[in-house]
Amino acid sequence: METSDVVIVGGGAVGCATAYFLAKDGVKVTVLEKDTVAGAASGYAMGLLSPLSGAGIPGPLEELSLVGFLMHRDLVGELKEATGLEYHAHPKDSIYLAFSDEEAEALGAIEDYSSKVDGVSCRWLNGAEIRTFEPRVSEAVPRGLLVEGTWLLEADEYTRALAKGAEGYGAIFRENEVTGLKRSGGNLRVQTEGGVIEAEKVVLAMGPWTGAVQEWFDLPVPVSPLKGQILRMEIPGPPMRCSLHYNSNYAGSKPDGLVWIGTTEERVGFDDQPTEEAKVKIIKEVAIFFPPVTEGRLVRQTACLRPVSSDGLPIIGQVPGWDGVYLSTGAGRKGIILSPSMGKVTADLVAKGQSEISVDIFSPGRFMPIAGR
């Protein structure tokens, strides 16, 4: 029977980052991916690295987000050297727009928190100043918070660079769907379409599909898909100097020469097909602050599924009652920025039994019956 020290289920950014850090530490790792590496959300995300905002930021997610952000800045050189792959990670300032006093006040949380984050700073701009950064912003926008020091990367290329980096340290990647997990003596038996692999430890980083494992353990793992769609558009004029954000929508230029605009938050199960309805909605909502989208040419529309837990925070740690089995999922809208820190923490828990960052609040045990904790 085939064996591996650690089997990782899922070749998204979180699974690949975990594989990278474990393999770099000399652990024999096999990654099993039912589709292709970066074939799900990690291959279609916007790729914005903004440590200042999001569910739980500031708040319980701030340390993991900040560490992830700082790790990205180091990883870009490290992975380029190790793999030769370029994933275009670069600083790209963001402007968070406000039409009303209430909206400006809500952005105050970002401004206050920015003082804690090294290398990121904020300042308010009036409408005219905003249009010196991006002349195509609507004349109706009166103010915005400029955040200098956020980053942007190509999420698919980044995830593949992590996978190639892991392979360089000996990790094996296989396209194989995992269908179950059983304990046999001291080891774990990972059941796949292609046979069984025996491992000492198993990491389940299956994105929104991780909820399926509750049947394997008979324990609750409340992760579900939150669909998001992005339009990649050809818009006349030069590339945008910064990304624009308003409510949960954004617009920003990418290295493919296109302006990517998004997004939606749809509770429609595992349906990951782009829809006409979403296209119309995104264009209408982005046009409020960036009118040229109404005249742009749609080049590609993508849809993918964010993994979201029932309390909105990641799930990281050992499954209660299942020695050697770890969950690492539930990053929601922040899985690209969080992937280095989630991957490192998970790798440390697996290899050393502890991590430098405390992840107790993300423990899978928080959803489980008291007796299981």
Ligand SMILES: Cc1cc2nc3c(=O)[nH]c(=O)nc-3n(C[C@H](O)[C@H](O)[C@H](O)COP(=O)(O)OP(=O)(O)OC[C@H]3O[C@@H](n4cnc5c(N)ncnc54)[C@H](O)[C@@H]3O)c2cc1C
């Ligand atoms: C529209 C959109 C824009 C986004 N923009 C950003 C952004 O700008 N910045 C940011 O930080 N985050 C962003 N995100 C969030 C980010 O994309 C996700 O949080 C992240 O990709 C999740 O990574 P993951 O590895 O946990 O899951 P996934 O990428 O979903 O990977 C999980 C993998 O597991 C595999 N798998 C599942 N079940 C099995 C099985 N039984 N056997 C084998 N393999 C299996 C799947 O095929 C999949 O490849 C965005 C998300 C969306 C939808």
